[in-house]
Amino acid sequence: MRRTASQPNKLWGVPMTDGLPLPVTITHVTKETPHVRSFFFDTEFSFNPGQFVMVWIPGVDEIPMALSSASSITVQRVGDATTALFSLIPGDQVGIRGPFGNGFPPSRNILAVAGGVGAAPLLPVIRAGGVKKCLLGARSSADLLFPALIRTYTELAVSTDDGSEGHHGYVADLFRNEDLPQYDAVFCCGPERMTAAVHGILLQSGHPEMGYFSLHRYMKCGVGVCGSCSLDPGGLRVCRDGPVFRGDIITRSEFGHYSRDASGRRRSI
Secondary structure, three states, rough: OOOOOOEEEEEEOOOOOOOOEEEEOOOOOOEEEEEEEEEEOOOOOOOOOOOOOEEEEOEEEEEEEEEEEEOEEEEEEEOOHHHHHHHHOOOOOEEEEEOOOOOOOOOOEEEEEEHHHHHHHHHHHHHOOOEEEEEEEEEEHOOOOHHHHHHOEEEEEEOOOOOOOOOOHHHHHHHHHOOHHOOEEEEEEEEEHHHHHHHHHHHHHHHHHHHHOOOOOOOOOOOOOOOOEEEOOOOOOOOOOOOOEEOOOOOOOOOOOOEOOOOOEEEEE
């Protein structure tokens, strides 16, 4: 019998005895922005905000995705796998492995800084009530992710690249003007140029340890075996040691400088 969204199957992590993805059924799809959709499943996962799952699209690929709730992922269409995911409808199935990695630590008085689809892994933190303020950036007002929902939980300041809403410029501009001593921690997720800019401001303030940054790297296994997501020079694995890292830990890493493609070649951020 197929479970419905009102009768979720609560899993405390996915059984990994056979190493295979768990089949889940898509119950509904929500268009969040012109290029972002949320996919809801008939299964709920116990997870820490910031953790990710490996999502298998049969016949296409398996890719890492952060959970935007216990039963959903929020996806930006950027390549073959996400394009295939966007073609799925309620009743279709995908495979899920995880949750994996380390998420954001328990904290209060948080300043959340989100760029683009980076708002997705921060949404569970915001819903939990520990975020004092959220800074949200996007290319345009149409691309802002979850602004109305975020405003129901916390104070929101917005920036857009084209000036169509809020501050005309980058979300790092808003961050630069914040009074950091009033916060206990900074949680940041988004494009790496943006997160690196936030990290740089914390470095200048002398408190990089305040920041927790969700990193995105190419992954194959998701469980720390293949090494494809390792960071230079220390070999930290994004899938096992991250994807969320404290700012002082990644200060002298490749973060903000380059990443690697599927073949292992460097590419500039």
